[in-house]
Amino acid sequence: xxxxxxxxxDSTAQNHSTLTxxxxxxxxxxxxxxxxxxxxxIDFISSFLSANSIRLNFVPIAPDFIFNCGxxxxxxxxxxxxxxxxxxxxxxxxxxxxxxxxxLYVVIILPTKEQNDxxxxxxxxxxxxxxxxxxVPVQDLEMGFEKIVKIAHSRGVCKRQDAVTRLKVEKxxxxxxxxxxxxxxxxxxxxxxxxxxxxxxxxxxxEAIAKASKAYILENTDLSADKAEIISRFFRDPKxxxxxxxxxxxKQLI
Numbered sequence: 698x699x700x701x702x703x704x705x706x707d708s709t710a711q712n713h714s715t716l717t718x719x720x721x722x723x724x725x726x727x728x729x730x731x732x733x734x735x736x737x738x739i740d741f742i743s744s745f746l747s748a749n750s751i752r753l754n755f756v757p758i759a760p761d762f763i764f765n766c767g768x769x770x771x772x773x774x775x776x777x778x779x780x781x782x783x784x785x786x787x788x789x790x791x792x793x794x795x796x797x798x799x800x801l802y803v804v805i806i807l808p809t810k811e812q813n814d815x816x817x818x819x820x821x822x823x824x825x826x827x828x829x830x831x832x833v834p835v836q837d838l839e840m841g842f843e844k845i846v847k848i849a850h851s852r853g854v855c856k857r858q859d860a861v862t863r864l865k866v867e868k869x870x871x872x873x874x875x876x877x878x879x880x881x882x883x884x885x886x887x888x889x890x891x892x893x894x895x896x897x898x899x900x901x902x903x904e905a906i907a908k909a910s911k912a913y914i915l916e917n918t919d920l921s922a923d924k925a926e927i928i929s930r931f932f933r934d935p936k937x938x939x940x941x942x943x944x945x946x947x948k949q950l951i
Contacts, residue, residue: 723764724752724849734777766852774801804841806835807834813834
């Protein structure tokens with residue numbers, strides 16, 4: 698462990714540029730997990746998170762870490778030492794937390810072939826389902842924590858992209874609804890796009906306009922009395938809205 702602190706500092710310096718555009722976030726570390734680690738590793742984690750604008754809190758949570766980046770929470774179990782004596786307890790804990798957290802990952806340090814083989818045998822022995830949750834085997838502590846931050850960051854990016862996509866779809870639908878609204882309102886004789894926009898902003902939907910009185914339209918818009926009268930008659934007088942309409946421009950052409 699003599700060169701441990703220097704190794705962490707070097708690793709932090711190398712990775713500052715890796716995630717500086719992560720958009721920040723919050724990391725909650727389980728206090729019991731922190732107390733089991735070498736202080737130099739905790740210093741590395743703190744520096745790494747600070748460099749990437751992620752705030753670190755120590756709290757008595759069930760997982761080892763919970764990250765919130767981009768509006769999505771991701772939980773992690775970080776197993777820094779695979780001990781054959783505690784395999785049953787370890788997998789039991791994984792199974793329990795799997796049912797409590799929708800986004801759960803298990804990062805596990807497996808530096809040797811023997812530990813890889815032990816993990817593979819134990820994985821199926823204790824009835825784990827592939828991908829439920831996802832196990833991420835790594836070779837060392839630094840790599841393990843870097844994987845944790847990258848996973849949390851990527852889930853946040855996906856969340857933001859989904860939100861942007863939904864906003865684009867909603868905007869498209871809004872534009873389509875407004876186009877339809879303009880077509881309906883400007884079909885009323887004498888009304889143009891300006892009148893339609895004024896009615897939309899002051900009164901709202903076509904249904905609301907149909908229920909509005911002449912007085913209400915005059916009070917809340919800049920439409921003339923003649924136009925307010927036409928709107929009122931259009932939605933209330935069958936003889937008016939069922940009669941053929943000829944625009945003035947068309948009359949001039951006849």
